[in-house]
Amino acid sequence: MKKITIEDLEYISLGSTILGTGGGGNPYIGKLLAKQAIQAYGDVTLIKAHELDNDALVVPVAAFGAPMILVEKLFSAEEFYNAFDMMENYLGRKIDAVMPVEAGGLNGIIPFAVAAKKRIPIVDADGMGRAFPRLEMTTFTLHGIPASPITQADEKGNRNLYHTIDNTWGETLVGATTIQMGGSCAVTCYSMSGAEVKKSAVHDTISYAKILGESVLNAKKNQLNPISALMQQTQAFKLFSGKISNISMKTEGRWNTGICEIDGLEEDNGSKMEIDFQNEFLIAKKNGEPAAITPDLIVLLDAENAHPITAETIQYGTRVIVIGIKADKQWRTAAGIVLGGPEKFGYTEKFIPIELLNAKQ
Amino acid sequence: MKKITIEDLEYISLGSTILGTGGGGNPYIGKLLAKQAIQAYGDVTLIKAHELDNDALVVPVAAFGAPMILVEKLFSAEEFYNAFDMMENYLGRKIDAVMPVEAGGLNGIIPFAVAAKKRIPIVDADGMGRAFPRLEMTTFTLHGIPASPITQADEKGNRNLYHTIDNTWGETLVGATTIQMGGSCAVTCYSMSGAEVKKSAVHDTISYAKILGESVLNAKKNQLNPISALMQQTQAFKLFSGKISNISMKTEGRWNTGICEIDGLEEDNGSKMEIDFQNEFLIAKKNGEPAAITPDLIVLLDAENAHPITAETIQYGTRVIVIGIKADKQWRTAAGIVLGGPEKFGYTEKFIPIELLNAKQ
Numbered sequence: 001m002k003k004i005t006i007e008d009l010e011y012i013s014l015g016s017t018i019l020g021t022g023g024g025g026n027p028y029i030g031k032l033l034a035k036q037a038i039q040a041y042g043d044v045t046l047i048k049a050h051e052l053d054n055d056a057l058v059v060p061v062a063a064f065g066a067p068m069i070l071v072e073k074l075f076s077a078e079e080f081y082n083a084f085d086m087m088e089n090y091l092g093r094k095i096d097a098v099m100p101v102e103a104g105g106l107n108g109i110i111p112f113a114v115a116a117k118k119r120i121p122i123v124d125a126d127g128m129g130r131a132f133p134r135l136e137m138t139t140f141t142l143h144g145i146p147a148s149p150i151t152q153a154d155e156k157g158n159r160n161l162y163h164t165i166d167n168t169w170g171e172t173l174v175g176a177t178t179i180q181m182g183g184s185c186a187v188t189c190y191s192m193s194g195a196e197v198k199k200s201a202v203h204d205t206i207s208y209a210k211i212l213g214e215s216v217l218n219a220k221k222n223q224l225n226p227i228s229a230l231m232q233q234t235q236a237f238k239l240f241s242g243k244i245s246n247i248s249m250k251t252e253g254r255w256n257t258g259i260c261e262i263d264g265l266e267e268d269n270g271s272k273m274e275i276d277f278q279n280e281f282l283i284a285k286k287n288g289e290p291a292a293i294t295p296d297l298i299v300l301l302d303a304e305n306a307h308p309i310t311a312e313t314i315q316y317g318t319r320v321i322v323i324g325i326k327a328d329k330q331w332r333t334a335a336g337i338v339l340g341g342p343e344k345f346g347y348t349e350k351f352i353p354i355e356l357l358n359a360k361q
Numbered sequence: 362m363k364k365i366t367i368e369d370l371e372y373i374s375l376g377s378t379i380l381g382t383g384g385g386g387n388p389y390i391g392k393l394l395a396k397q398a399i400q401a402y403g404d405v406t407l408i409k410a411h412e413l414d415n416d417a418l419v420v421p422v423a424a425f426g427a428p429m430i431l432v433e434k435l436f437s438a439e440e441f442y443n444a445f446d447m448m449e450n451y452l453g454r455k456i457d458a459v460m461p462v463e464a465g466g467l468n469g470i471i472p473f474a475v476a477a478k479k480r481i482p483i484v485d486a487d488g489m490g491r492a493f494p495r496l497e498m499t500t501f502t503l504h505g506i507p508a509s510p511i512t513q514a515d516e517k518g519n520r521n522l523y524h525t526i527d528n529t530w531g532e533t534l535v536g537a538t539t540i541q542m543g544g545s546c547a548v549t550c551y552s553m554s555g556a557e558v559k560k561s562a563v564h565d566t567i568s569y570a571k572i573l574g575e576s577v578l579n580a581k582k583n584q585l586n587p588i589s590a591l592m593q594q595t596q597a598f599k600l601f602s603g604k605i606s607n608i609s610m611k612t613e614g615r616w617n618t619g620i621c622e623i624d625g626l627e628e629d630n631g632s633k634m635e636i637d638f639q640n641e642f643l644i645a646k647k648n649g650e651p652a653a654i655t656p657d658l659i660v661l662l663d664a665e666n667a668h669p670i671t672a673e674t675i676q677y678g679t680r681v682i683v684i685g686i687k688a689d690k691q692w693r694t695a696a697g698i699v700l701g702g703p704e705k706f707g708y709t710e711k712f713i714p715i716e717l718l719n720a721k722q
Binding site: 158169 | 537541542
């Protein structure tokens with residue numbers, strides 16, 4: 001159990017962007033909302049999953065939408081409170097703790113606003129350990145935990161409740177209305193017991209995001225190399241160093257897809273990297289050969305300041321470092337690879353762990 | 362109060378197709394479901410709105426979808442029972458009577474299945490007195506009655522509940538998920554009190570559909586002209602006689618839009634009629650001049666057997682008679698014309714009552 005203050009949110013927000021692997025929405029608005037809520041209602045208590053009673057009621061909350069819109073459309077915290085209240089009323093029982101669905105991007109930080117307002121703790125865990133573009137792509141799904149019932153609220157006041165026959169239908173139906181709502185909304189889903197959190201979540205991901213943010217920001221403060229500091233913390237693989245030479249991107253509904261091309265510099269001079277994204281970065285290829293494949297994490301960092309770059313903000317000419325991080329072990333099981341691996345996204349490549357792809361020859 | 366038997370369903374089904382004005386979905390499947398339910402659970406009691414207690418709880422049920430799909434995709438009655446049960450559970454109170462949302466097409470007959478299964482009466486009234494393509498296009502809306510809460514069920518088992526800020530949002534959100542569900546689903550909406558039914562509904566529309574069906578079928582049985590019999594019952598205007606010479610149609614999502622062209626025969630020899638449809642027939646023009654305009658009813662009848670033809674089944678070469686029927690007076694108010702008139706559908710024409718358009722010179 002630990003207090004999370006407004007200062008901590010800076011670290012967590014930066015760390016969440018790193019875990020967002022290019023997607024998950026820009027956390028800037030989420031950070032503002034969480035800060036305002038903590039100012040208004042006080043610090044938030046972060047608890048470990050093992051501190052939960054087995055029969056505690058835990059409800060994950062998240063922003064749902066297209067990355068392009070999650071950057072541009074202003075959220076209000078009310079949407080999240082409304083979705084949360086709707087779930088609490090529906091379940092007919094006080095919710096004991098809130099949790100992120102995904103630790104990456106906007107959704108790593110939004111739950112703090114709900115925790116502050118409702119004066120309940122936030123669980124140091126999530127269902128991805130990164131960002132993924134679809135509601136059903138969670139370790140909760142791997143454990144057979146239904147996303148349903150799902151509540152949904154928008155800033156206009158629409159509030160809906162979905163009982164779907166499986167988690168993929170949750171994505172399909174909530175996705176369809178989210179587009180009509182202007183491209184974003186607040187959802188609660190995967191309500192579960194403390195016992196279920198313990199067995200199904202990716203653990204300690206908020207703390208991990210905070211450590212990543214601290215490593216970058218503290219290195220900068222101490223005039224050390226923030227990318228080296230980050231790589232040390234994450235045991236990351238340095239995949240590429242170069243300059244953005246081309247970016248092709250298409251936005252359709254909830255999807256922001258495309259390819260980012262990078263021309264090598266320094267030790268990668270003469271080489272080329274292509275990163276394919278569908279909201280998140282999914283495959284990085286160096287000279288045509290895979291260097292990292294989903295569910296492993298691909299992170300694009302601004303070479304100047306180690307700031308993670310999301311897919312929708314990639315700009316021609318930026319100097320970048322590409323790093324890769326091992327996914328949580330749940331994603332590396334056979335079922336995890338089916339749910340979050342390359343074939344799920346329509347690629348013909350098979351998943352190969354990043355440490356094998358980048359083994360020293 | 363009156364018993365409705367399986368035999369009555371034949372008449373009501375035909376009459377509903379006439380009131381469907383080319384849309385509303387083909388009632389064939391609805392008739393089968395209603396028949397099966399009456400066989401299983403007994404005859405249905407049809408009551409007048411004035412027989413309702415003012416505080417009775419009345420819930421309209423409807424099939425929701427695209428006309429093309431409502432013809433091809435098989436419904437099961439379970440969807441309707443599920444949507445109905447979900448509403449009853451949500452409202453926490455026994456529902457006293459069921460009612461059609463629209464008297465035209467499939468939705469004029471589907472509620473009989475629910476009435477039989479639930480052993481509750483059906484109210485002889487609806488929210489349109491015809492068919493219209495959008496959920497908010499009801500006389501209930503004209504009286505400020507919210508469509509929300511809306512329940513939705515599909516044949517797969519998905520069950521959702523919508524609280525929308527207005528009736529147009531109901532159409533938007535339920536429409537979006539309906540497309541994902543394969544193009545059709547069951548809904549309940551506009552739950553209201555007996556007092557609200559009395560003031561807001563179009564009254565006696567089920568009886569009216571039955572009378573229309575009887576006039577056609579009995580005329581045929583007695584070897585009389587069914588079209589003349591129908592026109593007498595409806596005080597209809599005969600708009601055109603001819604042969605389908607062209608049909609252009611586009612199906613997209615819930616919309617089946619296009620233009621039906623008819624070359625004149627007999628007294629209309631040398632003339633041409635064009636009927637513009639958006640699910641329902643909305644404007645009929647004779648030689649370029651409007652002959653009938655929504656919300657007035659435009660009905661396309663097979664000249665051979667007086668069978669009403671829905672837009673999605675129009676075939677080149679068919680001999681047809683086009684008739685027009687005055688809309689209920691609620692649709693002819695200023696607010697009614699805004700909600701169901703030509704400008705709502707994007708036409709530049711203003712509404713002119715059919716009796717003025719067809720006044721004897």
